Amino acid sequence: MLKEERQLYIMDRVQIHNRVLLSDLSEALNVSIDTVRRDVNELSSLKKLKKVHGGAISNDFNSYNPLATTVFKQDKKRLIARKAIGLLKNGNVVLISGGTTNQELVKLIPHHLHLTVFTPSPIIAMLLMEHDNIEIILLGGKLSKAAKIAAGGQCITTLNEIRVDFSFIGSGHIHPEAGLTELDWEIIQVKKSMIQAAKHTVVLSISDKINSVQRYKTCDISRIKTIITELEPDNEILLPFQEAGINVL
Amino acid sequence: MLKEERQLYIMDRVQIHNRVLLSDLSEALNVSIDTVRRDVNELSSLKKLKKVHGGAISNDFNSYNPLATTVFKQDKKRLIARKAIGLLKNGNVVLISGGTTNQELVKLIPHHLHLTVFTPSPIIAMLLMEHDNIEIILLGGKLSKAAKIAAGGQCITTLNEIRVDFSFIGSGHIHPEAGLTELDWEIIQVKKSMIQAAKHTVVLSISDKINSVQRYKTCDISRIKTIITELEPDNEILLPFQEAGINVL
């Protein structure tokens, strides 16, 4: 493995997890700890990360506060969000799940747009409170700490009673055969109901998550009408979805 | 865990709760108390927080800021919040409405306290997500832009189905004869139900709001068990409430 590959890998780990241990890197990359140490030293002197005793941390890892932390791959997510905004029309009623991509989405909603938004996410609700022209309906229920959205029976029940124009589903794993999958059983139930409730289901997904599969299944890809990624729609990785008749943006 | 992570975590806790105990940190971070003490010492010598006997407090905790009256009021609210925390016991089920005083309250909830919290406020919910030992149940409904809490039928219905130890009602106007009053009709309905649902209703009120009356009535003061203000309990402005048999803190 090339030195550059290693360093790219290290940077990737740092950006995703905000931190890395040299011992983990050494094992993952199958090189001695001295080598990764040297790599981290180089990256550190290039100011690409911050070297600390035992590992390294991301430059912009200044807080555990979820709102304050810079969103990883924010540029890509913003690009996805911008494409999604294009679907919205005045008077639409939409459902928005949690996740950072959806956060970018609501940040970008034009202030003149009149919408009714249902969401199980307190964070999304908070961001939307700035918008005068948006009616927000908070979906209640027990908060899942992992996904930071309301889940459980009450949430599902409400979802089963509504019918919306769009459901924007964020941060899932998606695969042409396995469909939409997720790690958390509770979240699956919420997303299932969100999809049931929508005339038009839109999946917002960073391309990393494409072709990856998790333990539990939310739905077949046939249930999805639109997939939005940061890639060009004709990218080969998206071909299987195009062929399945899904609208790819 | 890296030293830097620990210190970021400590800073975060200090920012959110304004204070931390070394013993809590030691337990939360799974290191000896000596280690967190050293961390706090470092952070302290970097002037990032203020070390005190038993823990640390935020730098701007007690600083007098002559410019911002908002900060001044925040101190009062924090004082109120601190008194309110004293009521809470492990295992309690509580209802917390919106408002900045209640925000201060949840910021001060000790990390070790196990609670179940119902709230119609996305902001309160977000602040509570940091606490591992608190189960959060979000009350759904149409968000009132003014009060930033969920209101409306669904919220009321849920409230009518629960029974909690405490309801913490923030930011209302209170008067010995007129009782608890409010400007917004929708919010009245929510607060009424919150009071119905509680064994023990606690009103958190800055002394400015005492003896002021608004258009709509939430309830008589006889429904209130405890009033907490930033004043001493024997302040003459609070006498009428004492005489009405209300617990004044």
Place this chain on the structure above:
DNA sequence: CAAAATAATGCAAAAAACTGCAAAAAACAA
């Protein structure tokens, strides 16, 4: 004031970082 809690200090074990060095790999020139 005395008891309890917390802080400071010194110390030793463990983990990690640095240093110099030599072998291996890669780059380059003839």
Place this chain on the structure above:
DNA sequence: TTGTTTTTTGCAGTTTTTTGCATTATTTTG
């Protein structure tokens, strides 16, 4: 290709940092 130079890598020994513990001092609280 072959030989030379440069870079990369792992290793061994030394130094530094981190951490928990024991002991002693200090602060808090009733």
